[in-house]
Amino acid sequence: MNISKFALLAIITFAFAGVACVEQEQTIAHEMTGVDAGMTEDSDPLVQRAQEVIAKSPDSPKGYNQLAVVYIRKARETGDFPLNIKADELIDKALALAPQDLTARKLKASLHLTLHRFPEGLEMGKQLQKEVPEDSFIWGVITDANTELGNYEEAVAAAQRMVDIKPNTSSYARVAYLRSLHGDHLGAVEMYKVAARTADPGDKEVQSWCLTQLGDEFLRNGKVSDAEKVYDEALSILPQYPLALVGKGRARAAQNDFSGASDYIARANERTPHTHTVILLGDVYKRMGDLAKSRAQYDLAENGEEKLGDLHDAHRVALFWADNDINLDAALKIAQDDYETQKDIYAADTLAWCLYKKGRLDEAKSLAREAMRLGTNDAMLRFHAGMIEKGLGNRAEAKRLLESALALNPTFDLFQAERARKALEELN
Known part of the structure; x- marks a missing residue:
């Protein structure tokens, strides 16, 4: 697959903000440490399994890597961002035990990006690439870091290398995002659909994530009905998936159903209130004429650094x-x-x-x-x-x-x- 033929020679979020980091954690779960990526609805047995590995071999990085992966996955499934910080601390323990452990270093590079340490993530990704030049995961880290830092030509080149090495959901999703950044809406839609279609059928979170990104692409381009259908599909797979709940709420608001919009966005915020979704809910309440509720949301966004913590x-x-x-x-x-x-x-x-x-x-x-x-x-x-x-x-x-x-x-x-x-x- 050639990225450049879809107008990617010129390149966000979120952006969504942050969208550039989102594929890394699911790739880790597939590619590393023997963790069962299919168990997405109840990760507690995976926590116990990793803790048992740590108890049995406390001087080995393996158990810490496994537990970090579980926390990363749980963070993605639930939107509980602070779990990524726990994962980062576990990887630091793994690296203290084995500074050259490849799995731990790849996880650390990925977490640098998740925690918005983009220059550090890029530097570590480049170092790893010199050591393991044909590792698609590492090229994904380099793609994401360059995207977030505004190095778009480098991001496109890295994504092309990634998809050449391993054409899969993770690389397809990055191609889709880069196409979107370059204004290639149809190309982005095509690749998000391919990413969703090639996702592991046992991995509900990955499927829901791909569908939600497709919905966001439709919504950005004013295709509200198409977006809502895709959000509904994502929610049929994971009914409490925060990103899809917010997307559904935005689609409802775009159709002036502010009551429905508030219900969906509030459900997402009950689990993990991010600053942007708190403000969005405040906007919806304001459109409903409920100024007291609106002001409460705005106050939380403006002054809630302590309450929102890492989500502020x-x-x-x-x-x-x-x-x-x-x-x-x-x-x-x-x-x-x-x-x-x-x-x-x-x-x-x-x-x-x-x-x-x-x-x-x-x-x-x-x-x-x-x-x-x-x-x-x-x-x-x-x-x-x-x-x-x-x-x-x-x-x-x-x-x-x-x-x-x-x-x-x-x-x-x-x-x-x-x-x-x-x-x-x-x-x-």
Whole structure:
């Protein structure tokens, strides 16, 4: 398979934020340490099994590696992110016992990315690649790290190497994401479907993850009905899967079913309240007219660092502040710090938006262009760029960008889409 023929020579999240790391843990479960990847609904027996290995051989890294894999999988199944920190601590124990253990080092490189230590993950991945040049998992780490750091050409090259070595669900999903970043919607849909189709039928979490990513791709491109069908399929496999619950909620909100949307998103937040889903639930409550519930969610997002712990995302708070014209100095500082360490298109977009809100329009325009350099189909990127052009008095370009945002996805945000329409009315 050749990535470049699908327009991947030019390249986020989340992004989803963070989407670049999501395939690693499932690959570990398939490829390492003898853990049964099919047992996804009740991992406690796997915990016990790994603990027995540790008790029997406390000076061997094997049991620590196995238990780390179980925690990583449980984190993905449930959205309980702090389990990744437990896994990281276990891998440190394994490496203290055996510094050159390949399994532990691969897990450590992967966890660097999961815990947003992207430069460290890239450095470790490159070192491992020199030692084991034909390991597809290591090429996946290199792909993900480069994607998160904004090194898109390097990410494409690494993904191509990965799929050449081992064409499977893990490599197909990375190809899909890179195609999406480059604006190749049909190519991304194709590869997410292939990734889901080739997933281990006994691994419910992997199947649900692939389907949820496909749903997100549909939703970003304004195909709400297609997205909802795929989210429903994911939830039929894992009914409490947090990512699919949030996706379903967003699809309901896009169709003005705010009561249904709040139910799905609240179910996800009951298990693991991430900053972005807390803000999303606040937005839904606000659209329902329940300002007390909305304010409670916003307060949790803004001030809940202690309560949300590792799920607190200052970057998302900065974007919320900029959207609402509050705490703009603090928002700009967060965005600047993020951009210094992670120059992907979404860090550039957030910084552009914060600069715009501070009236620094020329700087904002430069960053907005950087954010759009891959041709990504993301209405929010186009909206931000359009508002910046409007602020600069470039009416024709502002109109083109705002119309493009709404044509791509008329319901791209519960509040910003309406602001885009009002801005167009002013321009007309």
